[in-house]
Amino acid sequence: MQSNLTITCPFCSLLCEDLNGSEINGRLYVQTQGCEKASTCFAKPPLSPLARVSNRTVSQDEAIGEAAQLLRGAHLPVYASLDTDVDGVRAVISLAKRTGGVIDQITTPCASVLALQSSGCITTTLTEIRNRADLIILIGAQVETHFPRLINRCLQRTETLFNQPSAQPEIIVIGEASHIPHATTIPLAEHLLPEFIAMLKALLVDVPLQAQQVGEVSISELAALVKRMQQINYGVIIWHTESLNTGHIDLVVQALCELVKAFNKITRFAALPLEDGVTARQVCVWQTGFPLRINFSRHFPEYNPWQFSSQRLLSTKEADTLVWISSFAHTQLPDYDIPTIVLANQLPEGSRPPDIFIPVGTPGLDHSGYLFRVDQAVVLPLQQCREAGLSSAAAVLKKIEARL
Ligand code: SF4
Incomplete structure (x- = not known):
């Protein structure tokens, strides 16, 4: 048993670094600061380190050999989900280069990247919001569900960097009614968000409106x-990109970025797009010069978010092997009838079991590592909190590459 552990939580990209807990028989019990999601995820018992091939329990070494054999014969493997730490993403990129594969997160839209490429965006950090923001506009009440401690960490101030009383920011929620104390809600159906943004911009620049x-x-x-x-x-506008339920999400994100820019002509305004999988995108840009989605089949990185969409490649059967990497939460394996290798911290849900399943540890729980925080400004170190005999995704991927 280890008690009084200081923990950085890896279970959403806020990466709260102020948790305290104890480890008892391989389970971590969060005692202070953690949200419900953190308490549930940390308290799960560790997975058996034994792998599975065609529903047979095998050693990790045998499963790695089978995975290498499958990838050796693959014409276009797709490496998807990419839900791992900095080292893990570097190892995936290296393996994708070696096998001529495509890398893509699959579940995360490219909306923010496309908006950034089209028009740029003025963004901010959690620290800036905590210390300076006096008006927060939250798009959609889902922000609270996906990032449970955002309100507590950034929007309910107890102190700031400045030696003066810390006034609370005014909070306006656009969408469903929210439980945030003192927040004002402007009720709006999700599909009307594009119209709402356009009207705000029109009113700001004095365009006559008929509506x-x-x-x-x-x-x-x-x-x-x-x-x-x-x-x-x-002022800060905050949204969770994956929850924008409007269609053409990239155009909605672009409109929000343009709105932020327009208000900057009068006062200071910034955006905070909240997204998961930030680490994969950042490491990919740093390693290849491109954001996701990338194809290495011509032995150099080719970027094209439409052509190399893993969903498209899998449904048209252009891809012939799927490698799914998921080191954190429970994920849903996409239902494609092709050979599948899964490296995950638990067996993913899906209509059929993967051909090869290799259990891996969670960074910040089973091994140390680094993750990018949601504002992309900070990389945080994570410490190992228990010894369950689980390898990191990076270690397994490197072993597969060595056996090719
Ligand atoms: S808000 Fe996210 S990072 Fe913070 S404790 Fe909860 S799950 Fe962990």
Whole structure:
């Protein structure tokens, strides 16, 4: 048993680094600061380190040999999910280069990257928000569900960097009613978000409008919001990209970025897009010069977010092997009838078991590692908290590459 462990939580990209807990028989019990998601994920018992090939229990070494054999015969393997730490992503990129494969996160849209490429964006960090923001606009109440401690860590101040009383920021939620104390909600159906953003921009730049409302929000409420946004000193618009349920998410993100830019002509405004899988994207840019999705089949990195979509490649059967990497939460394996290798911290859900399953540890629990935080400004170190005999995804991927 180890007690009084200081823990950095890897179970969402906020990476809260102020948790405290104890380890008892391989389970970690969070005692202070953790949210429900952290408590549940840390308290799970460790997985058996034994691997599975065609539903047979085998040693890790045998499974690595089988995986190498499968990849040796593959014409276009797809490496997807990429839910691992910095070392793990580096190892995936190296293996994809060697086998001429495609890398893609599959579940995470490329919306922010596409918006950034089209028009740029003024973004901010958690620290800036905590210390300076006086108006926060949250798009969608789902932000609280996906990033449970965002409100507690950034929007409910107990102290700031500055030697003066820390006033609480004003919080406005656009969407469903929220449980955030003192927040004002502007009720808006999700599909009306593009229209809502366009109306705010039009009112800001004084374009005459024929419409008198968006959903139940009247033009006078919109005008009052625009006026409020002009009066403050540091405003932030926060959204969870994967929850934007509007279609053409890249265009919605681009419109939000443009809105932030427009308000910067009057006062200071910034965006904070909240996304998972930040580490894979950042390491990919740093290693190859491109964001995801990348194809190495011509022995150099080719970037094309449409052509190399793993979902497209798998459904058209252009790809002939799937390698799924998931070191954190429980994931859903996409249902494609092709040979599948899974490296994960638990057997993923899916209609059929993977051909090869190799258990791997979770960074920050079973082994040390590094992860990028959601604002992409900080890389945080994670410490090992228990000894369950589970290898890191990076170690397994390197062994597969060595056996090719
Ligand atoms: S908010 Fe995220 S990082 Fe923080 S404790 Fe909860 S799951 Fe962990």
